[in-house]
Amino acid sequence: MALRNIKSSKLRAFLTMLGIIIGVSSVIVLVSIGQSSTKTVTDQINNLGTNLLTVNVLDSSSSDFKEADAEGLKKITGVKDVAPAVQGRITAKNGRTSTQVSMIGTTSSYKTIRNTPVSNGRFLADIDNEFRMKVAVLGSDTAQTLFGAENPVGKYVQINGTSFKIVGVLASKGSSIGESGDSVIITPLSTAERVLASLNVQTVYVQAQNENQLTFVQNMLERSLLSIFHSQDSYSVVSQQDLMDTMSSVSKTMTMMLGGIASISLLVGGIGIMNIMFVSVTERTKETGIRKAIGAKRKDILTQFLIESIVLSAMGGILGIVLGFIATNVYGSITNSTIAFSLPVTAIAFIFSLLVGVIFGVFPANKASKLHPIHALRFE
Structure with a gap:
């Protein structure tokens, strides 16, 4: 019945679903791009070297740090x-x-x-x-x-x-x-x-000999360099892992923020569904009165309109997923970048679209279920 009612007004149904379609596809595209940038940053850091620690002499003009001093760091335990x-x-x-x-x-x-x-x-x-x-x-x-x-x-x-x-x-x-x-x-x-x-x-x-020894070697380096420079302000030791963690944290934060912004479209789509369902309830007042007159209970009317709202949001979610995958592939082709699809994020976006259909469909469905059969039958 829900599908039949949607078929009877295809254009209105499509316009109703448009907010959900845009919302779901936006979440998928933006999160995929964000995750792709995180992977790109990780790969770039890995290209700098393997198990890498970088010692920077901050004031080389006043420090007497020669090649022999640098080669002496090989003696530190864990240094390859x-x-x-x-x-x-x-x-x-x-x-x-x-x-x-x-x-x-x-x-x-x-x-x-x-x-x-x-x-x-x-x-x-x-x-x-x-x-x-x-x-x-x-x-x-x-x-x-x-x-x-x-x-x-x-x-x-x-x-x-x-x-x-x-x-x-x-x-x-x-x-x-x-x-x-x-x-x-x-x-x-x-x-x-x-x-x-x-x-x-x-x-x-x-x-370092291996990834597990990076922290230990970093501490040993700092201790050894302190004995050479006598001041922690004269040098710095940067760990590849610290850099990777920092960049990944920033990328993940940006991805979450982009996903949150895109989720606003889902809320806007939910409001669109609620408005159209209110219009649908008003248009079908006499139909609701007939159903109640021949024995339909309040929960039957509530379920009928609620299912129709969920079907709209589910169809919008499916179309949004398809559009999101297409848009992401197009972006990857244009930028020559590898896009990482996230199935958990796709599933969350779809479930969220269903929840939007339930939450925003309850109010019109509840209004329809409360109609008095006599008043509904006399509605013009």
């Missing part, structure tokens, strides 16, 4: 490897083509710790750092800018006026936490210290 680094902006030139890029001076351990694969040639070797060799590994964007489609391995590049031999090109990594991993030039630490006029190590990348 370390990669000291200095960094600065330089001008790289090849013929008439020049570009401003970030220069990183480091050791051979950097490749493993920071998960930096090479697409052509090789990475830095220990001998390069030991003999202060003027060799360089280019990021993929830097190689493209300076050499175009040519293979730059074996060629030379001018860095701040000094000629460096290119021994390798990094595989493209994209951006991680707003920092491009492709617009760089990596050189031996001892060589970069001369080019950048920086005698002290600015950053040390520390790799």
Whole structure:
């Protein structure tokens, strides 16, 4: 009977369901996008390295922290490897083509710790750092800018006026936490210290033996660094896991907020259902009077209109789910991003749409059930 009544006025039923359709699809799309961004952030942090701790020297000008001090951190229990680094902006030139890029001076351990694969040639070797060799590994964007489609391995590049031999090109990594991993030039630490006029190590990348030891190694690092710097204001130790937890927390909060905003559409849709059901009750007053006159009880009339309201919201919920999945796939195709669908969120959105139908359908149904049969039959 509910379906038959909906069929009799298809356009009105569709317009009634529109609020529910938009609400459910909005919740699915926004939550899916939010979860997708959370996954993207997690992947970007993982690209920074495995089991990574980053030691930042906050005041390198007043601190005497050398490569030997950084290498000494290997002795700490739970530390697998370390990669000291200095960094600065330089001008790289090849013929008439020049570009401003970030220069990183480091050791051979950097490749493993920071998960930096090479697409052509090789990475830095220990001998390069030991003999202060003027060799360089280019990021993929830097190689493209300076050499175009040519293979730059074996060629030379001018860095701040000094000629460096290119021994390798990094595989493209994209951006991680707003920092491009492709617009760089990596050189031996001892060589970069001369080019950048920086005698002290600015950053040390520390790799823990495993993920479970990150907190322990972080505490041990802070204790060891305190004995070197004598002040906690001179350094900081950032855990990869802490960064991941912070970014995930922010992303989850944003996802919940977006889902909450989208849920408002469901409430608006519920009000639309209630208004139309009130109109339907008024239109079918005489029909209700006939039903009561031939023996229909109050609960029968209440159930009839309540079921009709639930069917409207259920159909709207199903159409909203279909529209949500289509819209999410379209968004993923346009942005070339991987969308993570959440079945629990989809189920919650659908159940919420049913509850909206029940809650907002009770009032018109209750009004219909209270009609007096004599007054209903005389209604014009």
